[in-house]
Amino acid sequence: MLCQVFPEEYQTQLDHKVARLQALLPAQTEVRVFPSPPQHYRAxxxxxxxxxxxxxxxxxxxxxxxxxxxxxxxxxxxxxxxxxxxxxxxxxxxxxxxxxxxxxxxxxxxxxxxxxxxxxxxxxxxxxxxxxxxxxxxxxxxxxxxxxxxxxxxxxxxxxxxxVERLTVDNKTFVYQQVENSFTQPNAYVAQQMLGWARGMAANYLDGQGDLIELYCGNGNFSIALADKFRRVLATEISKTSVASAQFNIAANQVENLTIIKMAAEEVSEALAGKAFNRLQAVDLASYAFQAILVDPPRAGLDDLTRHMVTEYEHILYISCNPETLARDLESILQTHDVLEAALFDQFPYTHHIESGVFLKRKA
Structure with a gap:
């Protein structure tokens, strides 16, 4: 798109994205839409x-x-x-x-x-x-x-x-270190809406007494914003730079119930199944009572092991940057869980890219 914007066409392109996402989700799923400013949105x-x-x-x-x-x-x-x-x-x-x-x-x-x-x-x-x-x-x-x-x-x-970015969500300010050449959400306006939606899912459907586990946590973007909605949060990330940034953000936001560990999603699956890892010596996994799991995978979606692992949790919060791999993963997840709510976050106006969120609960 070479930096051009077309505000008069913005709603039309957004409508097309909504229709595309709805076609990939289970029938009758209502998608809540979070638009972007039609110009001046990329940070x-x-x-x-x-x-x-x-x-x-x-x-x-x-x-x-x-x-x-x-x-x-x-x-x-x-x-x-x-x-x-x-x-x-x-x-x-x-x-x-x-x-x-x-x-x-x-x-x-x-x-x-x-x-x-x-x-x-x-x-x-x-x-x-x-x-x-x-x-x-x-x-x-x-x-x-x-x-x-x-x-x-x-x-x-x-x-x-x-x-250092400061995002305002639910009248609270969250502080995030954003390191050059590391992944951060490029559209801060929509990023605030994503955090607000995720906090709303936790507030509306969970009681705040259980724990959250997050995979692919990056710099702690979601974990930090959700920490006050859970008893404790355990988050994992494979990037050394992102883990260091997450530790900076935990301190900056004075979050005391969040632990970050450097592990791949596949390793977390193995650890929860009982395999011992030196990196987890200071973490008592048995003391956690996980009420929900949050995954925000890369465009390739979930690997086979993680796709199976998420179905073991009562609630799943799936943030996706690729609706096709989301739909593929949901084919498996929907055997055990139902979609309660879905959302589209227009992080990338005037492109085919779709950022979305799905909140699921285990079938009765």
Whole structure:
């Protein structure tokens, strides 16, 4: 889509997504829809940089023609990124140290006002004092909180490699560290609605006396927001960076009933079946009374072992980024569970991507 937005077409494309999701869910399932702002919604953006003579500019490549397209502004990006883009490129064009062999510019912003810019080069920058001085000036002249310089086998930090987002849900503020090059929800407006829906499922259907287990927890996005709805929460994640970020977020949100362990979903299945893991020596699995399981798998959906494991829980909260693999997984899960509620979260307007949530309960 190359950064274009079409607000007049937004509702039509959303309706198509709803129809597609409903066709994949059990008949008569009502889908609650959480729309996105029709423009200025992405908190992440990446652009290649093209050099022609004395001018450099952002480009993207057309998905069909594969041709480069100049991009000066990006109304898909949140307003802070969209406004910064031309100012930053003007500064780059005016400074040889910033411009020389610059290959790509990445933006990571927050609703809370922080901005991280990554400048990626095809030359060494670590020992370049002129580049370092230029970056220091950038931060005083433009609304940039942090700058990262990257080159082959080099990563130069100017302050920090993360921003701190603050999301408001149910009149509560949740704090999340978002690390450069790590997965975070790109549409913070819809992310707030996703957390609100998940909290609503717990509040409406569970009594708050049981425990929650979450697989694929990332930086603790859902676990932290749901912690006050359960007695205790045990969450697992395989990425070392995400686990470290989750620990940061647990402390920042002063959550005391959440434990994060670095394990793959398949290993969790084995551990719950009785297999011993050194990483679980400090975790007394037998002391948990899991009332629900939350899964937020990658696009491939659940593996065979995990798909079977989730059916052992009374309630299942399934967050999906791929409706086709969700439908495949539900074929198995619906043998033991019924869908109570479903939702569509329009994280990615003007694309075919669908983010959805399904809340299930074991059959009577």
């Amino acid at each position: 992440r953006a990446e652009f290649r940089v093209w050099h022609e003579g004395d001018e450099s500019f952002y480009i993207m490549f057309d998905g069909d023609s594969k041709q480069k397209v100049r991009v000066d502004r990006c109304p898909m990006a949140i307003e802070a990124i969209d406004a910064l883009m031309p100012e930053l490129m003007a500064a780059i064009n005016a400074d040889a140290a910033l411009r020389h062999k610059l290959f790509q510019v990445d933006f990571l912003a927050t609703l809370s006002g922080e901005m991280l810019v990554t400048l990626i080069y095809r030359r060494p920058i670590e020992e370049d004092p002129a580049w370092s001085d230029s970056v220091a000036r950038l931060k005083t002249q433009l609304p940039i909180t942090h700058v990262i310089g990257r080159a082959r086998k080099q990563k130069v930090l100017k302050d920090s490699d993360y921003v």
